[in-house]
Amino acid sequence: DAGVTQSPTHLIKTRGQQVTLRCSPISGHKSVSWYQQVLGQGPQFIFQYYEKEERGRGNFPDRFSARQFPNYSSELNVNALLLGDSALYLCASSRPPGDQETQYFGPGTRLLVL
Amino acid sequence: QQQVKQSPQSLIVQKGGIPIINCAYENTAFDYFPWYQQFPGKGPALLIAIRPDVSEKKEGRFTISFNKSAKQFSLHIMDSQPGDSATYFCAARGADRGSTLGRLYFGRGTQLTVWP
Numbered sequence: 001d002a003g004v005t006q007s008p009t010h011l012i013k014t015r016g017q018q019v020t021l022r023c024s025p026i027s028g029h030k031s032v033s034w035y036q037q038v039l040g041q042g043p044q045f046i047f048q049y050y051e052k053e054e055r056g057r058g059n060f061p062d063r064f065s066a067r068q069f070p071n072y073s074s075e076l077n078v079n080a081l082l083l084g085d086s087a088l089y090l091c092a093s094s095r096p097p098g099d100q101e102t103q104y105f106g107p108g109t110r111l112l113v114l
Numbered sequence: 115q116q117q118v119k120q121s122p123q124s125l126i127v128q129k130g131g132i133p134i135i136n137c138a139y140e141n142t143a144f145d146y147f148p149w150y151q152q153f154p155g156k157g158p159a160l161l162i163a164i165r166p167d168v169s170e171k172k173e174g175r176f177t178i179s180f181n182k183s184a185k186q187f188s189l190h191i192m193d194s195q196p197g198d199s200a201t202y203f204c205a206a207r208g209a210d211r212g213s214t215l216g217r218l219y220f221g222r223g224t225q226l227t228v229w230p
Contacts, residue, residue, distance in 0.1 A: 004157075031216065042120075042203050042220030043158065056217050090157050094216065102148045102207065103218060105157040 004106030021076045025093030032074040037088040120221025137204035145209035
């Protein structure tokens with residue numbers, strides 16, 4: 001079975017630009033969460049979506065936004081990029097939030113902001 | 115504020131040793147405690163997980179010990195191998211209804227090196 005897939009794998013942007021990251025969850029999973037992992041740190045929660053609705057948001061500025069599509073895939077958008085946005089962006093999928101199963105992570109998209 | 119505190123930051127053991135990684139939490143509204151293993155350039159992979167009503171769980175060479183009253187849990191790796199060299203993260207899953215439901219709070223990670 002295919003795991004969580006993310007695209008692109010790597011991305012280089014300059015300050016002020018906008019970026020869109022994509023995620024496809026494991027088949028049968030309806031919830032997608034996004035995390036930011038800065039080098040040397042644990043992942044930090046950004047968003048959680050379930051059935052196309054935002055179910056939770058972490059402590060990130062409004063420059064970060066996301067959405068979930070009818071097929072449960074998801075996009076994360078970051079506007080007005082800052083140097084500090086350079087990180088590994090991880091997508092995780094699970095069955096409905098609070099379900100017995102935990103979250104399974106994709107390989108991530110490594111974003112470098114110059 | 116770090117919801118889950120993890121130690122040590124790094125750990126070096128000889129092959130066959132038993133590295134132990136410790137985590138502590140404050141929030142009692144956590145209902146699930148997974149451990150993830152991450153290799154350089156990869157996403158975290160679920161290793162083993164435990165629920166707060168269980169004091170110990172073993173899967174192969176990996177064991178989680180859980181102390182609910184102390185709000186602490188730890189990962190033990192038996193007969194460690196060089197291939198176990200990776201970064202390990204403990205996490206706790208939010209159980210409050212609302213925005214924290216299902217959200218994972220991660221420790222800062224422990225970089226484990228197993229020498230051959």
